[in-house]
Amino acid sequence: ATTLGASAAQTGRYFGVATSAFRLSDTNYMTILNREFNSIVAENDMKWDATEPQQGRFNYTNGDRLVSHAQSRGMKVRGHALLWHAQQPSWAQGMSGSALRNAAINHVTQVATHFRGKIHSWDVVNEAFADGGSGGRRDSNLQRTGNDWIEAAFRAARAADPGAKLCYNDYNTDGINAKSTGIYNMVRDFKSRGVPIDCVGLQSHLGTTLDSTYQQNIQRFADLGVDVQITELDVQQGGNQANIYASVTRACMAVARCTGITVWGLRDPESWRTGANPLLFDGNGNKKAAYTSVLNALNAG
Numbered sequence: 330a331t332t333l334g335a336s337a338a339q340t341g342r343y344f345g346v347a348t349s350a351f352r353l354s355d356t357n358y359m360t361i362l363n364r365e366f367n368s369i370v371a372e373n374d375m376k377w378d379a380t381e382p383q384q385g386r387f388n389y390t391n392g393d394r395l396v397s398h399a400q401s402r403g404m405k406v407r408g409h410a411l412l413w414h415a416q417q418p419s420w421a422q423g424m425s426g427s428a429l430r431n432a433a434i435n436h437v438t439q440v441a442t443h444f445r446g447k448i449h450s451w452d453v454v455n456e457a458f459a460d461g462g463s464g465g466r467r468d469s470n471l472q473r474t475g476n477d478w479i480e481a482a483f484r485a486a487r488a489a490d491p492g493a494k495l496c497y498n499d500y501n502t503d504g505i506n507a508k509s510t511g512i513y514n515m516v517r518d519f520k521s522r523g524v525p526i527d528c529v530g531l532q533s534h535l536g537t538t539l540d541s542t543y544q545q546n547i548q549r550f551a552d553l554g555v556d557v558q559i560t561e562l563d564v565q566q567g568g569n570q571a572n573i574y575a576s577v578t579r580a581c582m583a584v585a586r587c588t589g590i591t592v593w594g595l596r597d598p599e600s601w602r603t604g605a606n607p608l609l610f611d612g613n614g615n616k617k618a619a620y621t622s623v624l625n626a627l628n629a630g
């Protein structure tokens with residue numbers, strides 16, 4: 330096939346892009362988005378600060394606009410993210426203990442209920458593990474409400490939207506390392522105790538090399554009985570960019586339970602990684618070499 334989405338669909342996968350409601354009026358941008366992608370995720374519009382700016386007062390305007398665009402085009406929607414230590418509304422940042430726990434679980438319930446039936450996969454919890462060698466949890470106001478906050482969030486999300494796949498999502502998990510192993514152990518524990526989890530998101534914000542255990546890491550999560558999704562792919566521009574994009578795509582294609590890939594933005598200048606030019610399209614919307622390498626890898630599968 331000749332587009333990313335249609336090529337991924339040949340093997341039952343999706344190919345998605347992170348976007349924002351304010352882009353819906355950008356003609357060049359939307360021409361590419363509509364042509365190439367069969368899944369979208371809100372880069373910011375469904376986060377806690379965006380959806381519950383004041384406690385108990387919810388704003389779904391931009392999230393709804395993205396969902397409605399996706400539905401009109403038959404695209405899937407990933408939901409990102411119900412709970413995260415960053416981009417919390419200011420009212421939550423100062424909270425702790427049972428008040429914060431209750432507010433967080435209420436947030437999960439309200440947002441997942443609002444979008445019920447419309448979300449393919451939710452990032453229920455984002456980035457809860459620490460970097461470095463500990464393999465443990467990241468300190469945060471949410472973590473300080475008790476180690477069971479993650480499973481409480483997953484149970485609340487399942488109750489609110491039984492049809493959505495529920496994912497744990499994190500970065501620096503691009504191979505077998507202490508952080509990805511900590512997450513692996515949590516997922517294994519959740520599966521053994523019946524905590525509802527369906528997928529692991531590997532963000533894949535990559536530099537100029539790819540960990541040699543990238544595919545092996547995808548495979549070990551799949552072997553636990555969860556889907557794996559590449560959720561925020563972008564790759565530092567440099568000699569290897571097209572090759573790394575192709576290797577990531579091939580690694581996903583090689584694992585049956587790796588069900589989709591999302592790139593974290595459309596055109597280079599709009600990336601959160603200023604100056605990295607880490608995306609598949611340049612500032613004029615032209616396809617880069619990395620685009621062609623991904624397309625070929627999808628069609629080789």
Ligand code: G3I
Nearest residue numbers: 347372373409410415416455456500532534561593600601
């Ligand atoms: O919306 C406000 C606007 O009202 C204000 O005037 C402006 C001034 O700074 O800021 C705007 O908010 C910015 C927001 O993006 C929307 O543009 C924030 O400052 C800015 O920090 C925020 O950055 C986002 C970042 O998450 C926040 O941590 C990036 O766009 C987004 O790409 C990035 O995405 C994260 C994923 O959610 C999780 N994984 C890592 C990834 C990259 O950091």
